[in-house]
Amino acid sequence: QVQLQESGPGLVRPSQTLSLTCTVSGDSINSGDYYWSWIRQRPGLGLEWIGYTYYTGTTYYIPSLKSRVAISIDKVQNQFSLKLSSVTAADTAVYYCAREPATVVAETNWGQGTLVTVSS
């Protein structure tokens, strides 16, 4: 059974870069069946889908974050990563990584989430 686990600093200073990694077990990140996505939930707000990477290295980001975000894939480590630059307090959120079906009809799987606080 696939499992995803987020890791990274829980506190980031304003204007710095937020960096998170998602470690995947139970499936190969080199699978063409799935997108590898990041989603966040800011305090008291709904779920916000950030973007994905695909095994080919193709990425997609939501327009509102596109200038600050990068999602990359590491097939050797079976991980994918999120980098969000120039963060402000508005980027404080629980960040989730997820495996979302691309070419198959299947369940989506999420990590448990990690809280990142932007504060000086």
Place this chain on the structure above:
Amino acid sequence: EIVLTQSPGTLSLSPGARATLSCRASQSITTSFLAWYQQKPGRAPRLLIYNTSSRATGIPDRFIGSGSGTDFTLTISRLEPEDFALYHCQQHGISPFTFGPGTKVDIK
């Protein structure tokens, strides 16, 4: 971008009652990529339904998904105490993938 609208915002019901949650899309969605999640405070969302009507692993059969085109429904046939939570719909067929704002089901 496909906008998902969920109604009602809050649903106040008693245990044992039937809950009907709506998710409406701003344009037609492939049924294969419409999902429903349940979320409780401080917890990650839990997948209930994928492919519009397929129950995820371990999800009891009182959770029923249906719909097509732009209109989708999650029905909870008989509310159990553990079902009082926040419910989100999501489309993951057309980028950017999007979530609805959620329907809160609380105890009347």
